[in-house]
Structure formats: C-alpha cells, structure tokens
Amino acid sequence: MSLLATVFREVLRRWRAAAARRWGLVLLCLTGAVGTSAFSGSGVAPAARVAEQPAAVLPERLTSNSSRAYAEVLKLRLGAARELLQQELVSSPAAPAPLLVANCADFVELLISQDASRYDALVAAQEAHLAALGRAPASALRDYARAEITLHLGLSQLLFKHLVVGGFHLRSGYHQMQAVVKRYPSFAPARKTLGICEFAVGSLPEGYRWLLRLLGLTASVETGLKNLAIAAAQPSDFHTESLIYLTMIRESYYKKPEEGLRLAERLAAQQPNNLLFAYLLMSVNKRQHRGEAALAAYRARPTGPGYLAVPYLHHMAADLLLYQGDYAASERENLAFLREFRGQHYRKDTAFKLYLAAWLGGQPAAVVARYRQQINLPGPTDVEEDNYAQHYYHKAQALHPVLTRARLQIDGGYNRQALATLRSFHATPTTLWRDRIEDPYRRARAYQGLGQLDSAWFYFERTQTVAGPTAPYYFAPQAALQQGYLAQQEGNKPKARECFSKALKYPWHEYKNSTDAKANLALRELR
Numbered sequence: 405m406s407l408l409a410t411v412f413r414e415v416l417r418r419w420r421a422a423a424a425r426r427w428g429l430v431l432l433c434l435t436g437a438v439g440t441s442a443f444s445g446s447g448v449a450p451a452a453r454v455a456e457q458p459a460a461v462l463p464e465r466l467t468s469n470s471s472r473a474y475a476e477v478l479k480l481r482l483g484a485a486r487e488l489l490q491q492e493l494v495s496s497p498a499a500p501a502p503l504l505v506a507n508c509a510d511f512v513e514l515l516i517s518q519d520a521s522r523y524d525a526l527v528a529a530q531e532a533h534l535a536a537l538g539r540a541p542a543s544a545l546r547d548y549a550r551a552e553i554t555l556h557l558g559l560s561q562l563l564f565k566h567l568v569v570g571g572f573h574l575r576s577g578y579h580q581m582q583a584v585v586k587r588y589p590s591f592a593p594a595r596k597t598l599g600i601c602e603f604a605v606g607s608l609p610e611g612y613r614w615l616l617r618l619l620g621l622t623a624s625v626e627t628g629l630k631n632l633a634i635a636a637a638q639p640s641d642f643h644t645e646s647l648i649y650l651t652m653i654r655e656s657y658y659k660k661p662e663e664g665l666r667l668a669e670r671l672a673a674q675q676p677n678n679l680l681f682a683y684l685l686m687s688v689n690k691r692q693h694r695g696e697a698a699l700a701a702y703r704a705r706p707t708g709p710g711y712l713a714v715p716y717l718h719h720m721a722a723d724l725l726l727y728q729g730d731y732a733a734s735e736r737e738n739l740a741f742l743r744e745f746r747g748q749h750y751r752k753d754t755a756f757k758l759y760l761a762a763w764l765g766g767q768p769a770a771v772v773a774r775y776r777q778q779i780n781l782p783g784p785t786d787v788e789e790d791n792y793a794q795h796y797y798h799k800a801q802a803l804h805p806v807l808t809r810a811r812l813q814i815d816g817g818y819n820r821q822a823l824a825t826l827r828s829f830h831a832t833p834t835t836l837w838r839d840r841i842e843d844p845y846r847r848a849r850a851y852q853g854l855g856q857l858d859s860a861w862f863y864f865e866r867t868q869t870v871a872g873p874t875a876p877y878y879f880a881p882q883a884a885l886q887q888g889y890l891a892q893q894e895g896n897k898p899k900a901r902e903c904f905s906k907a908l909k910y911p912w913h914e915y916k917n918s919t920d921a922k923a924n925l926a927l928r929e930l931r
Contacts, residue, residue, distance in 0.1 A: 727816025
C-alpha cells in the first residue's frame with residue numbers, strides 16, 4: 405500500500421485509535437505529482453469529465469537543478485539529491501523549488517527509516533523549510549510547497565506519536581491545500597495531493613466520521629479520485645509519482661491488477677537503477693500472489709552505499725521465501741530486517757514469521773519457542789499484521805501445519821501445490837472450529853487463483869456456512885468480500901452489493917479495518 409495515501413490512512417488510524425482509547429510500513433511518501441494521461445473507469449473521473457475542468461495554464465516548474473535532485477529522491481539516492489541542492493539552497497534560501505525537494509528527501513528518510521534518533525533533526529529541518537518559505541512571495545509553487553511541507557510535518561509528528569501538534573499540522577496542511585486548489589485551479593500538483601488526502605479521509609470507516617468532523621476534515625472518495633484524475637491529465641515535473649498514486653489506488657482498492665503490474669514493469673524497465681521502482685515492482689507482484697516474479701524483482705534491485713537503506717525489503721523477501729518453503733532463507737532475511745530497522749512496527753509480525761519458519765522447517769523446539777515468545781515483547785500493534793501476531797500469541801491455539809503451509813503457498817501464488825497440500829487435511833471431532841472454517845476458505849482462494857471460479861464460489865459459501873455470522877476469524881468476511889468482487893466482475897451488481905454488505909456485518913476479526921474499508925469502497929463504486 406504503498407505512498408502518501410497509505411501514510412495518511414496509517415497515521416490517521418493511529419491518531420483515532422489513541423483518541424478513541426492502521427496500513428503498513430511507509431516506503432514512499434514523496435511530494436507533489438501529476439501524470440500525463442487521464443484514467444477512465446470505475447471510481448475515477450473519465451477523460452470527458454476531466455476536460456470540463458478549468459483550462460490548463462503553463463504551471464510553475466522546478467528549477468533544472470531541483471528537478472535533477474527530485475529524480476534522485478525518486479531513486480532513493482538521498483545523498484546525491486542533497487548534494488545537488490546544496491548550492492541552490494545557499495544562493496536562493498527562500499526559493500520554493502529546492503526547499504520542496506529538500507523537504508521531500510528529509511521526509512522520505514524519516515518515514516522509511518523510522519529512526520527516532522533522526523526525528524528531532526529532520527523535523528527541525530521541516531520547520532526551517534516552512535520558515536524560509538514564509539519569506540518568499542506568494543505563487544502557486546510557493547503556496548503548494550508550504551501546504552505540502554506542513555502535511556509532511558504533521559505526518560512525521562503523528563508517526564512518532566506527537567498527536568496534538570501532529571494533528572494540528574495535518575489539519576492545517578489539508579486546509580492549506582484546499583485553498584491552493586481554489587486559488588490555482590490549474591496547478592496540477594495541488595490537485596494531486598488534495599486528491600490523495602480526500603481519498604484517504606473519504607475511505608475511513610463510518611464509525612470515525614465524528615473524529616473527522618472534530619478535526620474539520622471533510623472529503624469523499626469520489627472527489628479525491630476526480631482530483632487525482634484531473635492531475636493525471638496534465639504534465640508537470642512530478643508526473644511519474646502521480647501515475648504511481650492513481651494506478652496503485654486502482655490496483656489495490658478497485659481490483660485493477662493489470663494496470664498496477666503494467667506500470668510497475670514499465671517503470672522498472674525504464675530505470676533499472678531506481679530502488680523505488682524495484683520496490684514498487686516487488687510490492688505489486690507480492691500483492692498479486694506472483695511470488696517468483698516478486699523475488700526476481702528483489703534480487704534485481706539496485707544496491708550500493710548511495711541508496712537509502714530500506715530494511716522492509718528484507719521483511720518482504722522473507723515472506724516470499726516463506727511462501728516458497730525456503731525456511732532457512734526466510735529466517736535470514738527477517739533477521740536482517742530486525743538488525744537494520746530502527747522503527748517499532750512489523751517486529752511482532754517478524755517474530756511470528758520467524759516462528760513459522762522455525763516450526764515448519766523442523767528446527768529444535770527451543771528455537772521455535774524462543775521466536776514465539778518474541779511476539780509478546782513490548783511494542784505497538786497499530787499495524788494489522790502486528791495485531792494479528794499478538795492476537796495469535798494470546799489465543800494460544802496451535803496452528804494446523806497443513807492449513808498453514810497451504811495458506812503460505814496460496815499467498816505466493818503456488819495454488820496447485822496448495823490444493824495438493826490440502827488433500828492431507830482431514831477434520832475429526834477434535835478439530836478446532838477455526839480450522840474447520842479455514843479449510844474451505846483456503847480451497848476457495850486456491851481455486852480463485854487458478855481461475856476456477858465456480859469451485860471458488862462454492863468453497864466461499866461453505867466457509868460462511870461453517871463460520872456462521874459471529875465467528876471471530878477473518879475467513880468468512882473475507883469470503884464474502886471475495887464473492888463481491890467475483891459478482892462485480894460478472895456484472896451482477898445486486899449480488900455484489902449483497903456480498904459486500906455481508907462482509908461489513910461480521911463482528912471483530914483480525915483484518916476488520918482493511919476488510920471494511922475495501923467493502924465500503926466497493927459499495928460506493930456500485931452506486
């Protein structure tokens with residue numbers, strides 16, 4: 405889930421959780437962007453509607469030096485970017501272009517590393533950038549940079565749990581960006597950022613609307629996607645980033661996998677020295693259960709001292725190797741992640757995956773027990789994967805080895821192997837209720853991956869029958885969600901609506917936040 409939309413959703417979720425008593429590690433939270441072509445189709449304003457917007461004018465541009473630095477930021481070569489910007493920042497200390505790109509580099513470093521020892525210096529740099537912009541004359545680029553950096557500052561503060569000041573800057577940046585779009589309607593970068601914020605806010609569950617009202621944040625998914633599409637119809641210095649935002653939203657939330665895969669493959673082929681694009685290709689393939697292709701992207705990624713360290717890539721690779729059944733290699737990658745990562749998230753998930761690798765790999769019982777105990781070490785459970793790991797630890801119910809292997813194989817796209825694995829599962833009177841529910845769900849997902857949709861539908865139905873309406877596991881709500889997607893693909897809107905609505909009705913389960921968000925977005929698309 406990777407980009408500003410992911411970050412915005414994640415930190416807002418953390419904030420609302422604290423106020424009332426999640427979506428993954430952020431890899432890419434870069435500054436403004438627009439694209440070169442409009443996207444039409446479900447959930448996004450078609451090209452005809454884009455043409456009705458105010459006529460485009462020649463936008464303000466980055467300086468040539470700042471543009472080269474921005475290209476280095478996109479490659480995650482932050483040292484090279486800062487070196488390029490150094491002289492320009494000295495000679496033009498209030499110029500918006502170098503300040504914007506410099507802040508982008510600082511923001512990316514903080515969010516990827518999550519290094520608390522760098523927090524004070526990098527946040528101070530963001531505040532200094534804002535102070536310098538206050539001395540520059542008003543313009544579209546100046547006003548946009550100020551709103552963008554304010555958002556960066558708020559997100560950084562929320563990430564490190566400075567909730568009050570972070571919330572203030574987040575709200576301020578959002579309203580500033582709305583004002584920029586109103587004053588400069590043809591300035592595409594502002595529409596891009598506003599569109600992402602609107603999509604993130606608009607897709608939050610209904611139960612959190614009170615918090616949004618309290619913050620003065622109002623938005624809708626439709627408006628956000630419309631602004632993104634308008635931005636994507638106009639060229640600017642930032643066009644590649646915009647294409648990533650818009651395409652990844654469609655790929656992740658609107659089940660348009662081909663678009664995401666095509667873009668990721670094209671970008672990685674065009675710039676094989678770009679670590680961001682290598683991550684993107686790996687991430688898209690992993691989400692689409694193309695384990696071999698994702699591992700190939702990981703192994704082909706550019707490396708070297710010039711690139712920002714991205715420890716999370718090790719964690720992703722560990723998952724892929726776990727799917728493949730290479731338990732020793734999976735263990736090595738996760739241990740590398742723990743050594744290099746300075747943040748607190750995904751540590752429980754890593755301990756859980758180390759436990760699985762040791763258990764399935766036949767390591768000594770003491771090693772298995774040690775990894776399992778690490779799940780319960782102090783740490784946040786904001787991220788759903790960490791929450792799942794902690795829930796597993798407290799439940800203290802043994803996993804079924806057959807179902808666990810099948811699950812991992814399906815996650816990696818090894819669907820025929822998973823069905824072969826599942827043939828050895830035989831329920832008995834002592835089989836756990838959870839395992840009785842999981843068995844048909846795993847079969848359904850394997851058949852779905854193989855394109856045998858009638859069989860998939862049958863086993864999704866079976867999952868929900870065995871689970872009933874109140875089982876505290878994610879299998880039944882996910883089965884209903886997947887049936888909704890299948891019905892939607894067949895053009896059966898009433899059935900799709902019924903299935904998505906059913907997915908929302910299930911009580912608490914490990915992935916309720918993300919399941920409900922996807923179901924709600926799908927229902928909006930069916931209106």
